Amino acid sequence: MRRFCASIIGRKLMKFKKLITVVVGALAIPFAAIAGEDSQLTVEGQLMVTSVAAPAHMENVDEIFSGWVFRKDETQALQMDDFDNPAFIFIDKAIDTFSKVEGTAGKACVSCHESPEVFKGLRASMPRVNSSGELETIPELVNGCRTERMGAEKWKWSGGSMAGIVGLIGLQSRGMPVNVNIDGAASSTWDKGKELYYTRVGQLNMSCANCHEDNYGNMIRADHLSMGQINGFPTYRLKNAKLNTIHGRFKGCMKNIRATPYKEGSDEFKALELYVASRSNGLTIETPSVRN
Amino acid sequence: MKLTRRDTMAIGGAAALTTILPSLSSAATPVNELVMGVTGGADAASTGISLTAPEIAENGNTVPISIDAPGAVAITVMAAGNPRPGVATFNFGAGSASQSATTRIRLAGTQDVVAVAEMADGSFASAHQTVKVTIGGCGG
Amino acid sequence: MAAVAAKKGRKVMAKGVKARVKVPKTADVGEIVTLKTLISHKMESGLRKDSDGNKIPQSIINRFTCAFNGNTVIDVKMAAAISTNPYFAFDAVVPEAGEFHFTWYDDDGSIYEEKKSVKIA
Numbered sequence: 001m002r003r004f005c006a007s008i009i010g011r012k013l014m015k016f017k018k019l020i021t022v023v024v025g026a027l028a029i030p031f032a033a034i035a036g037e038d039s040q041l042t043v044e045g046q047l048m049v050t051s052v053a054a055p056a057h058m059e060n061v062d063e064i065f066s067g068w069v070f071r072k073d074e075t076q077a078l079q080m081d082d083f084d085n086p087a088f089i090f091i092d093k094a095i096d097t098f099s100k101v102e103g104t105a106g107k108a109c110v111s112c113h114e115s116p117e118v119f120k121g122l123r124a125s126m127p128r129v130n131s132s133g134e135l136e137t138i139p140e141l142v143n144g145c146r147t148e149r150m151g152a153e154k155w156k157w158s159g160g161s162m163a164g165i166v167g168l169i170g171l172q173s174r175g176m177p178v179n180v181n182i183d184g185a186a187s188s189t190w191d192k193g194k195e196l197y198y199t200r201v202g203q204l205n206m207s208c209a210n211c212h213e214d215n216y217g218n219m220i221r222a223d224h225l226s227m228g229q230i231n232g233f234p235t236y237r238l239k240n241a242k243l244n245t246i247h248g249r250f251k252g253c254m255k256n257i258r259a260t261p262y263k264e265g266s267d268e269f270k271a272l273e274l275y276v277a278s279r280s281n282g283l284t285i286e287t288p289s290v291r292n
Numbered sequence: 293m294k295l296t297r298r299d300t301m302a303i304g305g306a307a308a309l310t311t312i313l314p315s316l317s318s319a320a321t322p323v324n325e326l327v328m329g330v331t332g333g334a335d336a337a338s339t340g341i342s343l344t345a346p347e348i349a350e351n352g353n354t355v356p357i358s359i360d361a362p363g364a365v366a367i368t369v370m371a372a373g374n375p376r377p378g379v380a381t382f383n384f385g386a387g388s389a390s391q392s393a394t395t396r397i398r399l400a401g402t403q404d405v406v407a408v409a410e411m412a413d414g415s416f417a418s419a420h421q422t423v424k425v426t427i428g429g430c431g432g
Numbered sequence: 433m434a435a436v437a438a439k440k441g442r443k444v445m446a447k448g449v450k451a452r453v454k455v456p457k458t459a460d461v462g463e464i465v466t467l468k469t470l471i472s473h474k475m476e477s478g479l480r481k482d483s484d485g486n487k488i489p490q491s492i493i494n495r496f497t498c499a500f501n502g503n504t505v506i507d508v509k510m511a512a513a514i515s516t517n518p519y520f521a522f523d524a525v526v527p528e529a530g531e532f533h534f535t536w537y538d539d540d541g542s543i544y545e546e547k548k549s550v551k552i553a
Contacts, residue, residue, distance in 0.1 A: 072350045083454045086354075086517050089472040093450050160448075222348075222426030238351035239428065241516035292351050292428065354515045371513055375479055378511040382522075385504025389464035389523035393506065396515040398477075 103152025170287030193275025202259025232289025373403025
């Protein structure tokens with residue numbers, strides 16, 4: 001934790017803050033006063049990597065941190081036990097859904113996929129470019145199965161059913177390092193995502209980077225700003241007491257800065273998801289995490 | 293550096309904001325009154341019950357609390373500043389190993405959380421703690 | 433590490449309400465065990481308004497009980513200030529082999545139940 005503080009303070013002293021970020025910086029409260037004392041996240045006996053050297057492609061940041069690190073002790077504690085973690089009630093529901101027959105083909109997920117465990121490793125490298133050269137995300141894979149192989153209806157991108165199943169699939173990669181590919185066929189989409197990350201939008205004229213790169217560790221009103229990592233998504237937010245998806249959160253963030261959000265499942269959000277996921281390469285998958 | 297109008301307004305607005313939601317003091321029920329409501333007017337000892345709650349709640353929607361009163365028959369928990377103060381009453385039966393429980397509650401703003409234990413001998417004990425409930429980030 | 437939360441014969445409840453209980457499978461005679469319970473429920477407080485400005489009526493779980501072989505462990509009267517997805521953790525004594533019976537009572541009249549057996553070690 002001290003190492004974390006030193007790196008934040010050192011970085012802040014060296015970096016010249018733009019005026020627009022003074023609004024947020026003016027309310028800065030010493031990080032050490034808020035952060036939990038345990039800097040280690042172990043879940044069901046497994047140690048998660050919550051801080052690691054930033055991937056080479058990140059120019060302005062030396063070290064990356066999981067969102068877990070920025071939460072208060074009580075919130076952190078909720079994620080450390082699979083029973084205390086309220087997300088698991090939705091995982092349980094998803095396990096039921098996995099065996100539920102739906103659609104004209106009379107199948108359930110389990111008809112083709114022996115158990116959720118077959119998805120081990122998938123979440124860690126998503127989103128990815130498929131053999132047709134398109135970037136694909138987990139919700140698209142799920143809906144593809146539903147519409148093409150089950151004869152069932154598409155699920156809403158961030159509805160309860162999809163969030164639960166994506167959470168269940170993500171859980172199978174828990175503890176594995178995020179390892180998203182940004183080269184080759186993915187690189188042009190990744191560039192697009194990166195551009196979106198750094199472009200100011202909305203009435204408040206802010207980009208993702210203004211908060212999550214320039215001001216992580218500071219307080220925004222009384223909320224402790226994280227780096228905006230998605231390695232724990234879908235996440236159970238205390239604020240709405242349910243599982244929240246990646247695109248759902250992107251949409252919420254854009255609304256918060258009074259911008260018209262892109263649509264969930266849009267090319268923009270998919271590209272952004274790829275870029276943001278690559279910013280956490282090296283951290284471990286924490287799905288399903290607990291956040292504010 | 294040149295201050296744009298947006299910047300000035302933003303800074304002024306930020307300065308005016310309190311980061312902590314003030315206690316709804318006009319609407320809050322006095323702690324004493326809540327305690328008397330449970331004891332029926334009898335005094336409550338200040339020892340014999342412990343209430344554990346965070347000093348600052350990460351989010352008012354889900355605040356973890358614990359109560360423990362060895363020898364209690366029942367513990368009533370109230371939130372003095374909520375629109376309706378009642379939170380829960382825990383009744384302990386013969387099968388309980390301790391007179392304690394943990395749960396998660398909703399707090400509408402900074403306020404006192406109050407716990408009153410009714411002991412087996414008919415006496416009472418109470419504890420209370422202020423929990424600060426904060427306004428979140430951009431969108432709350 | 434069990435990557436999949438094992439499905440322990442939980443029923444899917446009315447309205448998609450789902451309960452989870454943590455009970456040890458075995459215990460020594462007289463052992464004190466910590467039980468944890470969680471149930472998915474909106475706990476609609478009755479204070480929220482819909483987009484037309486009309487109050488959304490209260491609809492909460494108003495009572496939770498736990499008994500062991502018919503003896504009450506805990507009986508909780510709940511108000512709307514209990515968070516969405518109500519959670520309770522409490523201690524119980526295991527005097528003999530038997531069954532923990534958990535019950536949640538919904539404002540709408542539904543009753544949700546879970547049962548878990550405990551063997552003596």
